[in-house]
Amino acid sequence: MIILGSDHGGFAMKEAIKRHLEEKGYVLHDCGVLDGCEVDYPDIADEVCDRVSQASSDLGILVCGTGIGMSIAANKHAGIRAALVSDTYSARMAREHNDANVLALGGRTLGENLALEIVDAYLGSAYAGGKHQRRVDHLNRYLHKELL
Numbered sequence: 001m002i003i004l005g006s007d008h009g010g011f012a013m014k015e016a017i018k019r020h021l022e023e024k025g026y027v028l029h030d031c032g033v034l035d036g037c038e039v040d041y042p043d044i045a046d047e048v049c050d051r052v053s054q055a056s057s058d059l060g061i062l063v064c065g066t067g068i069g070m071s072i073a074a075n076k077h078a079g080i081r082a083a084l085v086s087d088t089y090s091a092r093m094a095r096e097h098n099d100a101n102v103l104a105l106g107g108r109t110l111g112e113n114l115a116l117e118i119v120d121a122y123l124g125s126a127y128a129g130g131k132h133q134r135r136v137d138h139l140n141r142y143l144h145k146e147l148l
């Protein structure tokens with residue numbers, strides 16, 4: 001399942017991504033914001049990341065104005081590897097090398113077509129494992145959320 005979330009700065013882009021993925025037949029869960037009203041991005045990141053960390057097969061997509069706040073918030077969660085991406089090569093590498101389970105995007109910094117291509121590149125890639133697992137294992141030893 002793909003778990004979506006945005007604040008008001010990413011709402012329009014999140015809705016475009018949602019339509020795009022629904023057309024492609026993905027099973028989605030939308031954590032909001034559902035109407036574009038002003039919300040705090042850490043609240044939405046928290047809900048998306050809790051769901052993603054509970055189901056290892058799930059991936060999250062978070063959108064705020066720049067993607068920066070969402071990526072910072074997401075990476076505070078144990079087991080979450082969020083990648084703030086603005087090009088398709090990085091989107092592919094985020095899955096293949098970093099096993100990123102959350103994609104963060106800027107709703108105010110990316111055009112819609114590029115954002116949808118980034119989403120497709122991210123979801124269309126797979127973790128390569130091998131030597132990358134040693135590095136991901138190291139990342140998994142960081143338990144930021146417990147420090148809060």
Ligand code: RB5
Pocket residue numbers: 007008009010041064065066067068069070
């Ligand atoms: C909201 O105005 C904006 O600060 C937020 O969407 C995001 O860009 C934060 O990183």
